[in-house]
Amino acid sequence: MTAINDLLAFQRQTEALSSVAERLGWDQETVMPRGAVEQRSEEMAAIESVLHERRTDPRIGEWLDVADPQSEAEARSVDLIARDFNRASRVPARLAQELARLTSLSQGIWADARANDAPDDFLPTLDQVLMLKREEAAAIADGGDLYDALLDDYEQGMTGAEIAALFDAMRPRLVALREKILDADTRPQPLTGHFPQETQIRLARICATAFDYDWTRGRMDIAVHPFSSGRWQDSRITTRVVETDPFNCIYSTIHEVGHSSYELGIDPDYAFTPLGRGVSMGVHESQSRIYENQMGRGRAFAGWLFHRMSDAFDGLNIADPDAFYATVNRVTPGFIRTEADEVQYNLHIMMRFDLERDLISGRLSTDDLVDAWNARFLRDFGVAVDRPANGVLQDVHWSVGLFGYFPTYALGNVFAGCLNRAMQDAVPGLDDALAAGDASPAVEWLRENVQRHGGLKRPRALIEDATGGDVSPEPLLAYLEQKFGQIYGL
Amino acid sequence: MTAINDLLAFQRQTEALSSVAERLGWDQETVMPRGAVEQRSEEMAAIESVLHERRTDPRIGEWLDVADPQSEAEARSVDLIARDFNRASRVPARLAQELARLTSLSQGIWADARANDAPDDFLPTLDQVLMLKREEAAAIADGGDLYDALLDDYEQGMTGAEIAALFDAMRPRLVALREKILDADTRPQPLTGHFPQETQIRLARICATAFDYDWTRGRMDIAVHPFSSGRWQDSRITTRVVETDPFNCIYSTIHEVGHSSYELGIDPDYAFTPLGRGVSMGVHESQSRIYENQMGRGRAFAGWLFHRMSDAFDGLNIADPDAFYATVNRVTPGFIRTEADEVQYNLHIMMRFDLERDLISGRLSTDDLVDAWNARFLRDFGVAVDRPANGVLQDVHWSVGLFGYFPTYALGNVFAGCLNRAMQDAVPGLDDALAAGDASPAVEWLRENVQRHGGLKRPRALIEDATGGDVSPEPLLAYLEQKFGQIYGL
Structure with missing residues (x-):
C-alpha cells in the first residue's frame, strides 16, 4: 500500500506543477506585458526543468516495481505513469535539452520564414x-x-x-x-x-x-x-x-x-x-x-x-x-x-x-x-x-x-x-x-x-x-x- | 569558482520559481475564475513545497562553505542566500508545515470574525x-x-x-x-x-x-x-x-x-x-x-x-x-x-x-x-x-x-x-x-x-x-x- 500511495502523492504534486506551467503559458498568450518575454522564457525553463526531473525521478521506477493498485482507476493511473516514465527515461537528458532549446528557437525562425515567404531560411532548422x-x-x-x-x-x-x-x-x-x-x-x-x-x-x-x-x-x-x-x-x-x-x-x-x-x-x-x-x-x-x-x-x-x-x-x-x-x-x-x-x-x-x-x-x-x-x-x-x-x-x-x-x-x-x-x-x-x-x-x-x-x-x-x-x-x-x-x- | 557558480545557478532557478509563485498569486486575485479556489490552493502548495525543498537543500550549505565570490554583487548575493538558508534551516519542517496550514485557514477565520464583529471567533486561532x-x-x-x-x-x-x-x-x-x-x-x-x-x-x-x-x-x-x-x-x-x-x-x-x-x-x-x-x-x-x-x-x-x-x-x-x-x-x-x-x-x-x-x-x-x-x-x-x-x-x-x-x-x-x-x-x-x-x-x-x-x-x-x-x-x-x-x- 505504501508504494502506490507514495507514487500517487508524488504524481499529484507533479500534476499540480504541470497545471501551473500551463497557466503560465496562458498568461503569456493573453495578459503578459510584451516586455516580459525573456523573463517568462527563464521561468518556463525553470518549471519545465523541475517537471522533467520529477518525470524521470528514479523513485518512480522503484514504486512502480511494487505498486499494488486497489481499483480500476488506480491501475490505469499506474499504467499511465509507467508509460510516461518509460518514455521520458528512454530519452537521454542531453537529447531532451537539445530538443527543448532547438524547438524554442525554431518556432521564431519558422515565423520569420513564413512572414518572408522564404522556406530556405527555415528548412535547415527543420532538418x-x-x-x-x-x-x-x-x-x-x-x-x-x-x-x-x-x-x-x-x-x-x-x-x-x-x-x-x-x-x-x-x-x-x-x-x-x-x-x-x-x-x-x-x-x-x-x-x-x-x-x-x-x-x-x-x-x-x-x-x-x-x-x-x-x-x-x-x-x-x-x-x-x-x-x-x-x-x-x-x-x-x-x-x-x-x-x-x-x-x-x-x-x-x-x-x-x-x-x-x-x-x-x-x-x-x-x-x-x-x-x-x-x-x-x-x-x-x-x-x-x-x-x-x-x-x-x-x-x-x-x-x-x-x-x-x-x-x-x-x-x-x-x-x-x-x-x-x-x-x-x-x-x-x-x-x-x-x-x-x-x-x-x-x-x-x-x-x-x-x-x-x-x-x-x-x-x-x-x-x-x-x-x-x-x-x-x-x-x-x-x-x-x-x-x-x-x-x-x-x-x-x-x-x-x-x-x-x-x-x-x-x-x-x-x-x-x-x-x-x-x-x-x-x-x-x-x-x-x-x-x-x-x-x-x-x-x-x-x-x-x-x-x-x-x-x-x-x-x-x-x-x-x-x-x-x-x-x-x-x-x-x-x-x-x-x-x-x-x-x-x- | 565551481561552488559559487553552482550556487548562483541553483539560486537562479529558485528565483524563477519564486517569481512563478508570485504570478500565480496575482492570477488568483485578478483573473482566476471563482470556482478554482481549491485547485489553486493545491497548485500553490505544490510550488511552495518545491521552493521550501530548494531553500533548505543541503547542497546550499556545502556550496556556501567553499564559495569564493568574485565581486561585491556576488558577495552580497552569497550573504543573502546564506541568511535565507540559515533562517529556513533552523525552522523544523514540522513547524513550517503547521504554520503554512494554520495561516491558510486562519485568514478565513479572521475574515469571518471581522464580518461578524466577533473577536472571540478569532482569538483562539490567533493564539x-x-x-x-x-x-x-x-x-x-x-x-x-x-x-x-x-x-x-x-x-x-x-x-x-x-x-x-x-x-x-x-x-x-x-x-x-x-x-x-x-x-x-x-x-x-x-x-x-x-x-x-x-x-x-x-x-x-x-x-x-x-x-x-x-x-x-x-x-x-x-x-x-x-x-x-x-x-x-x-x-x-x-x-x-x-x-x-x-x-x-x-x-x-x-x-x-x-x-x-x-x-x-x-x-x-x-x-x-x-x-x-x-x-x-x-x-x-x-x-x-x-x-x-x-x-x-x-x-x-x-x-x-x-x-x-x-x-x-x-x-x-x-x-x-x-x-x-x-x-x-x-x-x-x-x-x-x-x-x-x-x-x-x-x-x-x-x-x-x-x-x-x-x-x-x-x-x-x-x-x-x-x-x-x-x-x-x-x-x-x-x-x-x-x-x-x-x-x-x-x-x-x-x-x-x-x-x-x-x-x-x-x-x-x-x-x-x-x-x-x-x-x-x-x-x-x-x-x-x-x-x-x-x-x-x-x-x-x-x-x-x-x-x-x-x-x-x-x-x-x-x-x-x-x-x-x-x-x-x-x-x-x-x-x-x-x-x-x-x-x-x-
Missing part, C-alpha cells in the same frame, strides 16, 4: 529538428516503428498503418464529394460587412453559454491564435476577432468551448491524477469538432444564430436562416488548413500525414519537401500553391517538433462522426433544443458518455463504449454527404 | 498562530530576541529597540500636530458625487503614466485589495474603484506604481539573483509613500490633478486647486489604519508595534488583546473603539502570522521623509514638472539613488548613501508640520 525527433523516436521505439512511437504520444495505441488504412478508406468519398460540390451550380453567399469587436465578443459569450460553458470555472480572453488552457476547476478559452468575419470569432469560441468543457467535465475525483485530463488529442478534437461542426454548423443552431447575429449587427446581407446555414457551410477552394470547411479539412490532414511519415522514415528529405508538398497539393486540390506561406510554411507544428500530431485532427473528425450518430439515436429532441440556442442536452450526453471518464479508458475503447460500435469513418462520411448534398443540391 | 510564530522566532533567534528575529525578515538589520527609540522620538510631535489640526477652524471640504468606474480607471492610467510607470513591463487590473506583483520585466499593479470616492482608486494606483517601479527600476543584471528585488519592506514602502504622499498629495501635482479630474468628471464640488489640495490632505478622526492621513497613520502603526511586541514577548496574552487595543486607541486617539471590526479585527496581518511587519510601514514614511528632503535639494524644478503632471525628474533621481541598487546595499546604508546623512525622523516631521501647518493655518 535539425527532424534529426533530433528521429533520434528521440528511435530511443522511445526501442526497435519498433519510429512514426508510431511519436504518434503514440498524442493518440495512445494508434499506429501509422491504422491511420493510413483509415485515410485510404475515406479519401475517395471525400474527393468525390469535394468535386461534386465545386462543380455544383449552388454558390452560397458569403457574409460581408463590418462587425465591431465588442459585439462579436458579446455574441461569442452568448454562444459559449449556449454550449453550457461553465463561467464559474472558466473565462474568455483574446489571443492571436485561439486555444483553451487548463483543467479541473479552471479551464479558460481564448478567441480572436476579425472585424470583417464574425464567424472566425464565433466558431473559434464554440470550438474552444468543446475543448475546455471536456476538461471541466472530467470526474472531479480524477483531478491531480493522470486520469484527470482528456485521454488523447483525437478524443479532444472530437469534442471541439462536434461542438463546432455537427452542432454549431448544423441547421438548427444556425437558425438560432442567424437571428442573434441579425439582431446584434442590425441586419445581415443574408436573407434567411436557410441561406445563412449554407453560408456557414460554404465550400471554396483554398490553400490553408485552418480555414478549410468540413469536407476539405481532412484532405489537408491526409497530405500532411503522408509527408511527415515519409520525413520520419527517411523516405523524404527536407531538401525535397517543398516540391513534394506542392506536387501533392496540386494532385489533391487541383490548384498550384501560389507561395510558400500558403504551402509548406503555413503550419507551426513541424517547427516545434510536433510530428505525429496532424492525423489526430482527422481522427477527431472521425470520432465526432461516430459520436454524433450515437447521440442523435440516443437523445431525442436535440435539434429542437439547438434551434432554441440550447446545446445542453447534447452536452449532457457527451459529458456522461465521453468527458467524465477522463483518462480512465483508452481512446478507442472510450469511443466504442460511447457509441456501442467500432470506430469507423462511415458515420462521418454519411453525415458529410447528406449535409453537403442537401446544401449544394447534389 | 495558535502566535504560539507557532514564537516557536519559529525562538528557532531563528537562537537565544536572541524573539521580536528581532521576526522583524529582521522584513527589515534586515533593524531591531525592536531601535524602532521603539525612533517611535518615541516621533510620537510627541505627531500627537501635538494631530491635536492642533483637529482643533483648527479650517475644515477642508470633502469631495462628493458619483464618479463612474470607467472614468476613474482612465484617470488612474493617466496618473500611472505621469509617474513614469512602464506599461511595456506592467499592466493594471482591479482587485479587492490593491497590490503590486512581480519584478524585473513584469511588475503589475492593481487598483480598486469606489464610485463615491475616486481618491481611493487614484492614490492606490500611485502607491502601487511606487512599489512596482522600484522592482522595475532594479539593475537588470540583478534579475534572477537575490539582489533582484526591493531590499526591505521599509525601503519598499518608502517608494510607494513618496510617490503617493510627498509627490501625489503635494500642492504641485494636486493642482494638475484638480484640472484632470474636473475635466473628466465634468466639474467637482471643490472650487479651485488650493481647496482641492486641502481636500486630498484632509485630517479627520477615524478608526481605520488604511484610511488614515499622513499625520495620523504613524500613530496607528505605533500602537500595533507596541501591542505585537508584547504579544511576542508574552507580556500580553491574546485573552487581553481586545482590552489592550481599545485602551490604547482611546489614549492615543481620544475616541472609544465602537466595534471590533473597527478595532483589533481591522487588519489581516496577525491572522497570517505577519508579526514584525507593521513597523516597516512607518519606517517607510521615515525613509520617504529623508529621501524627499535630499531629492528636493538635489533636483531643481521638481515641482514645476509635477505641476505639469510629470513626475519623471523625481522618479529618475529615485531610480538612480535607490531603486537600481536592488538588494546590493543593506536598507539603512542604502538610504544613508542616497541622502548623504543618517536616517532620522526629523525630515518627515518637519515636512508634516510645514505642510499641514500651512493647510490648516496653524
Whole structure:
C-alpha cells in the first residue's frame, strides 16, 4: 500500500506543477506585458526543468516495481505513469535539452520564414529538428516503428498503418464529394460587412453559454491564435476577432468551448491524477469538432444564430436562416488548413500525414519537401500553391517538433462522426433544443458518455463504449454527404 | 569558482520559481475564475513545497562553505542566500508545515470574525498562530530576541529597540500636530458625487503614466485589495474603484506604481539573483509613500490633478486647486489604519508595534488583546473603539502570522521623509514638472539613488548613501508640520 500511495502523492504534486506551467503559458498568450518575454522564457525553463526531473525521478521506477493498485482507476493511473516514465527515461537528458532549446528557437525562425515567404531560411532548422525527433523516436521505439512511437504520444495505441488504412478508406468519398460540390451550380453567399469587436465578443459569450460553458470555472480572453488552457476547476478559452468575419470569432469560441468543457467535465475525483485530463488529442478534437461542426454548423443552431447575429449587427446581407446555414457551410477552394470547411479539412490532414511519415522514415528529405508538398497539393486540390506561406510554411507544428500530431485532427473528425450518430439515436429532441440556442442536452450526453471518464479508458475503447460500435469513418462520411448534398443540391 | 557558480545557478532557478509563485498569486486575485479556489490552493502548495525543498537543500550549505565570490554583487548575493538558508534551516519542517496550514485557514477565520464583529471567533486561532510564530522566532533567534528575529525578515538589520527609540522620538510631535489640526477652524471640504468606474480607471492610467510607470513591463487590473506583483520585466499593479470616492482608486494606483517601479527600476543584471528585488519592506514602502504622499498629495501635482479630474468628471464640488489640495490632505478622526492621513497613520502603526511586541514577548496574552487595543486607541486617539471590526479585527496581518511587519510601514514614511528632503535639494524644478503632471525628474533621481541598487546595499546604508546623512525622523516631521501647518493655518 505504501508504494502506490507514495507514487500517487508524488504524481499529484507533479500534476499540480504541470497545471501551473500551463497557466503560465496562458498568461503569456493573453495578459503578459510584451516586455516580459525573456523573463517568462527563464521561468518556463525553470518549471519545465523541475517537471522533467520529477518525470524521470528514479523513485518512480522503484514504486512502480511494487505498486499494488486497489481499483480500476488506480491501475490505469499506474499504467499511465509507467508509460510516461518509460518514455521520458528512454530519452537521454542531453537529447531532451537539445530538443527543448532547438524547438524554442525554431518556432521564431519558422515565423520569420513564413512572414518572408522564404522556406530556405527555415528548412535547415527543420532538418535539425527532424534529426533530433528521429533520434528521440528511435530511443522511445526501442526497435519498433519510429512514426508510431511519436504518434503514440498524442493518440495512445494508434499506429501509422491504422491511420493510413483509415485515410485510404475515406479519401475517395471525400474527393468525390469535394468535386461534386465545386462543380455544383449552388454558390452560397458569403457574409460581408463590418462587425465591431465588442459585439462579436458579446455574441461569442452568448454562444459559449449556449454550449453550457461553465463561467464559474472558466473565462474568455483574446489571443492571436485561439486555444483553451487548463483543467479541473479552471479551464479558460481564448478567441480572436476579425472585424470583417464574425464567424472566425464565433466558431473559434464554440470550438474552444468543446475543448475546455471536456476538461471541466472530467470526474472531479480524477483531478491531480493522470486520469484527470482528456485521454488523447483525437478524443479532444472530437469534442471541439462536434461542438463546432455537427452542432454549431448544423441547421438548427444556425437558425438560432442567424437571428442573434441579425439582431446584434442590425441586419445581415443574408436573407434567411436557410441561406445563412449554407453560408456557414460554404465550400471554396483554398490553400490553408485552418480555414478549410468540413469536407476539405481532412484532405489537408491526409497530405500532411503522408509527408511527415515519409520525413520520419527517411523516405523524404527536407531538401525535397517543398516540391513534394506542392506536387501533392496540386494532385489533391487541383490548384498550384501560389507561395510558400500558403504551402509548406503555413503550419507551426513541424517547427516545434510536433510530428505525429496532424492525423489526430482527422481522427477527431472521425470520432465526432461516430459520436454524433450515437447521440442523435440516443437523445431525442436535440435539434429542437439547438434551434432554441440550447446545446445542453447534447452536452449532457457527451459529458456522461465521453468527458467524465477522463483518462480512465483508452481512446478507442472510450469511443466504442460511447457509441456501442467500432470506430469507423462511415458515420462521418454519411453525415458529410447528406449535409453537403442537401446544401449544394447534389 | 565551481561552488559559487553552482550556487548562483541553483539560486537562479529558485528565483524563477519564486517569481512563478508570485504570478500565480496575482492570477488568483485578478483573473482566476471563482470556482478554482481549491485547485489553486493545491497548485500553490505544490510550488511552495518545491521552493521550501530548494531553500533548505543541503547542497546550499556545502556550496556556501567553499564559495569564493568574485565581486561585491556576488558577495552580497552569497550573504543573502546564506541568511535565507540559515533562517529556513533552523525552522523544523514540522513547524513550517503547521504554520503554512494554520495561516491558510486562519485568514478565513479572521475574515469571518471581522464580518461578524466577533473577536472571540478569532482569538483562539490567533493564539495558535502566535504560539507557532514564537516557536519559529525562538528557532531563528537562537537565544536572541524573539521580536528581532521576526522583524529582521522584513527589515534586515533593524531591531525592536531601535524602532521603539525612533517611535518615541516621533510620537510627541505627531500627537501635538494631530491635536492642533483637529482643533483648527479650517475644515477642508470633502469631495462628493458619483464618479463612474470607467472614468476613474482612465484617470488612474493617466496618473500611472505621469509617474513614469512602464506599461511595456506592467499592466493594471482591479482587485479587492490593491497590490503590486512581480519584478524585473513584469511588475503589475492593481487598483480598486469606489464610485463615491475616486481618491481611493487614484492614490492606490500611485502607491502601487511606487512599489512596482522600484522592482522595475532594479539593475537588470540583478534579475534572477537575490539582489533582484526591493531590499526591505521599509525601503519598499518608502517608494510607494513618496510617490503617493510627498509627490501625489503635494500642492504641485494636486493642482494638475484638480484640472484632470474636473475635466473628466465634468466639474467637482471643490472650487479651485488650493481647496482641492486641502481636500486630498484632509485630517479627520477615524478608526481605520488604511484610511488614515499622513499625520495620523504613524500613530496607528505605533500602537500595533507596541501591542505585537508584547504579544511576542508574552507580556500580553491574546485573552487581553481586545482590552489592550481599545485602551490604547482611546489614549492615543481620544475616541472609544465602537466595534471590533473597527478595532483589533481591522487588519489581516496577525491572522497570517505577519508579526514584525507593521513597523516597516512607518519606517517607510521615515525613509520617504529623508529621501524627499535630499531629492528636493538635489533636483531643481521638481515641482514645476509635477505641476505639469510629470513626475519623471523625481522618479529618475529615485531610480538612480535607490531603486537600481536592488538588494546590493543593506536598507539603512542604502538610504544613508542616497541622502548623504543618517536616517532620522526629523525630515518627515518637519515636512508634516510645514505642510499641514500651512493647510490648516496653524
